[in-house]
Amino acid sequence: MSMALHFLDVQGITVRFGGLTAVNNLSLKVKQGTVHALIGPNGAGKSTTFNCISRYYQPTEGRIVLDGQDITNWRPERMAGVGVARTFQNLELFGELSVYENVLLGCHAHSANTLVRLLSRPKAQTREWVDSLIERVGLIHERETRANELDFGHQKLLEIARALALKPKLLLLDEPAAGLRNRDIENLDRLLTELAQRDGITVLLVEHVMQLVMSISDQITVMSFGEKIAEGTPKEIRDNPQVIEAYLGKGAARD
Numbered sequence: 001m002s003m004a005l006h007f008l009d010v011q012g013i014t015v016r017f018g019g020l021t022a023v024n025n026l027s028l029k030v031k032q033g034t035v036h037a038l039i040g041p042n043g044a045g046k047s048t049t050f051n052c053i054s055r056y057y058q059p060t061e062g063r064i065v066l067d068g069q070d071i072t073n074w075r076p077e078r079m080a081g082v083g084v085a086r087t088f089q090n091l092e093l094f095g096e097l098s099v100y101e102n103v104l105l106g107c108h109a110h111s112a113n114t115l116v117r118l119l120s121r122p123k124a125q126t127r128e129w130v131d132s133l134i135e136r137v138g139l140i141h142e143r144e145t146r147a148n149e150l151d152f153g154h155q156k157l158l159e160i161a162r163a164l165a166l167k168p169k170l171l172l173l174d175e176p177a178a179g180l181r182n183r184d185i186e187n188l189d190r191l192l193t194e195l196a197q198r199d200g201i202t203v204l205l206v207e208h209v210m211q212l213v214m215s216i217s218d219q220i221t222v223m224s225f226g227e228k229i230a231e232g233t234p235k236e237i238r239d240n241p242q243v244i245e246a247y248l249g250k251g252a253a254r255d
């Protein structure tokens with residue numbers, strides 16, 4: 001694959017819910033092995049865009065191309081097979097299961113009938129792989145802790161470990177830093193940068209924690225009321241008057 005090719009190419013998608021246009025003609029290109037952030041005020045259409053890419057929502061217009069393949073009409077279950085993993089704005093973990101078991105289940109997210117067998121006797125190789133992921137997100141000392149006993153920040157890290165179990169090429173993270181303490185945000189910063197730069201994983205995240213967004217992003221796309229209002233490097237976005245206005249209201253950019 002040539003470096004110039006965009007791993008993800010969202011071409012003019014529109015999503016309507018009844019009379020409401022949640023996403024309006026949005027285009028978004030993400031290069032392989034980069035971190036791309038999608039930001040904007042609440043209700044801007046960020047999660048809806050994510051849900052289209054992961055195929056939970058169907059856009060009424062536009063195309064979604066992944067690694068050169070048109071996936072616009074694919075069913076969501078097919079996405080794991082082409083290396084797309086996601087985490088949710090609201091956690092979706094198995095609360096009664098341990099950290100280890102949650103990540104183990106992530107290895108086989110698309111084959112529910114083997115879950116019981118998998119939990120009872122995974123191969124040594126699988127166990128090592130799962131432990132390496134738990135180590136990587138910094139949860140190895142909580143390997144046996146039940147997911148619902150972890151604090152919120154650690155639950156988010158667990159969700160990322162579970163997503164990594166699928167060996168994703170594209171990682172979609174919806175507000176991974178929400179509710180995290182500073183130290184956990186620093187760990188997340190290091191982890192995501194490394195996943196992109198060392199492992200070549202393409203990371204697309206929705207995030208409100210600007211300290212993280214500005215630090216890790218190669219590119220930032222800003223949405224407001226369903227539309228793209230700005231795009232560029234963190235430096236370009238930081239001082240963009242339209243962006244400041246979208247967040248703080250009209251006139252704010254002049255102050």
Ligand SMILES: Nc1ncnc2c1ncn2[C@@H]1O[C@H](COP(=O)(O)OP(=O)(O)O)[C@@H](O)[C@H]1O
Binds near residue numbers: 020047
């Ligand atoms: N399933 C849905 N049904 C109806 N309206 C929805 C649905 N999902 C999102 N919306 C609406 O679409 C708009 C964009 O929502 P969303 O994508 O969640 O925004 P963001 O993630 O940027 O906060 C909002 O007005 C929201 O209320």
Ligand SMILES: [Mg+2]
Binds near residue numbers: 046047048089206
């Ligand atoms: Mg959202």
